[in-house]
Amino acid sequence: MTPIAESAPVRVRPARRLLDALGGPQNLSLIGALAGVLVVFGYLNPAYLSWSNLAVIGVAATIPALLAVAQTMVIICGGIDISVGSQSGLAAVVAAMVFASTGDGLANGVAVVAIAVALVVGVACGILNGLIIIYGRVNAIIGTLAMLAAYKGLAQLLSGGRAQGYLHGDDLFIFVARGSIAGLPMMVWILIAVAAAIHILLKYTDIGRNIYAIGGNATAARLAGISLNKYIVAVYAVMGFVAALAGVILAARTGSGQPTAGSEGLELKAITAAFLGGCAIAGGRGGVGGTLLAVAILSALDNGLTVVGVNPFWQNVAQGALLVVAVVVQQRRTGERAVGLPA
Numbered sequence: 001m002t003p004i005a006e007s008a009p010v011r012v013r014p015a016r017r018l019l020d021a022l023g024g025p026q027n028l029s030l031i032g033a034l035a036g037v038l039v040v041f042g043y044l045n046p047a048y049l050s051w052s053n054l055a056v057i058g059v060a061a062t063i064p065a066l067l068a069v070a071q072t073m074v075i076i077c078g079g080i081d082i083s084v085g086s087q088s089g090l091a092a093v094v095a096a097m098v099f100a101s102t103g104d105g106l107a108n109g110v111a112v113v114a115i116a117v118a119l120v121v122g123v124a125c126g127i128l129n130g131l132i133i134i135y136g137r138v139n140a141i142i143g144t145l146a147m148l149a150a151y152k153g154l155a156q157l158l159s160g161g162r163a164q165g166y167l168h169g170d171d172l173f174i175f176v177a178r179g180s181i182a183g184l185p186m187m188v189w190i191l192i193a194v195a196a197a198i199h200i201l202l203k204y205t206d207i208g209r210n211i212y213a214i215g216g217n218a219t220a221a222r223l224a225g226i227s228l229n230k231y232i233v234a235v236y237a238v239m240g241f242v243a244a245l246a247g248v249i250l251a252a253r254t255g256s257g258q259p260t261a262g263s264e265g266l267e268l269k270a271i272t273a274a275f276l277g278g279c280a281i282a283g284g285r286g287g288v289g290g291t292l293l294a295v296a297i298l299s300a301l302d303n304g305l306t307v308v309g310v311n312p313f314w315q316n317v318a319q320g321a322l323l324v325v326a327v328v329v330q331q332r333r334t335g336e337r338a339v340g341l342p343a
Contacts, residue, residue: 030277030293037297041304048307061299062187063088063246065292067266068273069195070242072291073202075274077235078215078283079133079140084243085266086151087125089259091118091247093155096165096257099173111172118251119244125151126240130233148267155259168255177252187249194242199288211235215283265316272319273298275326298322 042049067084074081095118102110125147132143158164167173179186202208213221214231222228246266251257277294279286301322302315 027278027290027293030290030297034293034297034300037300037304041300041307044304044308048304053303053307057296057299057303059185059187060303061295062185062191063249064266064269064273064299065191065295066194066242066246066249067270068277068291068295069191069198069288070239071270072274072277072279072286072288073198073211074235074239075279075281076202076215076283076286077211077232078218079232079235080144080271081126081129081236081239082141082144082267082271083125083129083148083151084239084246084270086148086155087122087240087243088247088250088266090125090151090155090158091122091244092251092254093159093164093257093259094118094121095248095251096163096167097158099167099170100165111170115172115248118248119241122240122242122244122247123237124240126237126243127233129240130236133236134229134232152260159257159259161259163254163256163258165251165256167252173252173255176249190245190249194245195288195292198238202288207231212284215280215285217284265319268319268323269295269298272323272326276322281327294326 038049047053067088071081071084095114098114098117099110129144129147132138132147133140136143138146176186176190181189202211210221210226210231213224213226214228218228273291273294274286275281276297277286277290277292279291298319301318305315305318306312
């Protein structure tokens with residue numbers, strides 16, 4: 001009887017290992033694009049690649065990156081949240097108003113209370129978004145677009161349309177805005193913590209696998225016993241928490257709660273970064289690594305246009321163009337038929 005030959009162990013080539021470590025071809029192309037942006041603007045203005053300017057780019061990318069990372073999870077789950085900027089503005093106003101309600105500041109722990117209340121408000125906004133989408137059976141785009149206006153209006157009503165509070169006199173808010181640990185700004189540490197938590201959740205837990213499953217095929221996920229409603233509400237609640245955290249950072253940086261602090265294009269940056277980073281429109285695909293690289297590209301591009309003296313309004317044009325490119329690439333990758341063209 002001829003013995004059964006043992007199968008040889010599969011060898012993974014070093015090049016393949018490196019590609020997988022970088023997140024696959026998608027992230028490799030983003031790394032190339034980022035390098036290209038840095039080289040082009042560095043050539044046009046050598047000061048662009050100075051350490052001080054790169055630090056400015058990094059700090060400026062923090063808040064959009066926070067929103068984009070959480071937005072990635074929402075999109076993977078098959079949804080989208082256009083109201084994140086307004087949620088941030090509302091949280092900034094609430095934090096500043098709670099803090100300003102006493103004159104003692106940190107002596108009575110009011111700064112901690114103000115931040116906690118703002119985070120609770122953010123979670124409540126996220127839960128409300130999820131409930132509207134689920135039980136109102138409203139499309140996520142329409143539902144969160146409506147809430148974008150609602151949260152912005154609520155922030156303006158609470159604040160009377162004016163900046164609230166004065167936070168630059170408080171040690172905790174100053175530390176959040178300008179403090180550092182081991183040479184890295186506190187804002188960056190907050191981003192690292194949030195990005196790492198969401199990455200681990202998505203990639204290494206059953207919860208993350210279920211989120212991908214819901215976005216990939218909601219019907220199959222439901223038949224497999226996954227509670228779609230609970231997951232959708234939870235995902236939007238996390239989005240609200242992160243949006244509120246971004247609002248607290250905005251308030252700390254500006255020294256007051258601005259009712260329109262987060263609604264001036266932050267939602268566009270977050271959504272653009274998520275799609276540019278590899279998220280599929282229908283859900284079920286994407287990752288934190290690609291989103292962070294996309295945010296870096298957008299921030300480097302914005303800063304580069306400013307450094308070389310280009311009209312800042314072109315930044316919005318560039319963001320819109322990148323969003324179109326990202327969507328087109330995703331449509332081609334998934335093989336979906338272009339609208340208006342024959343099959």
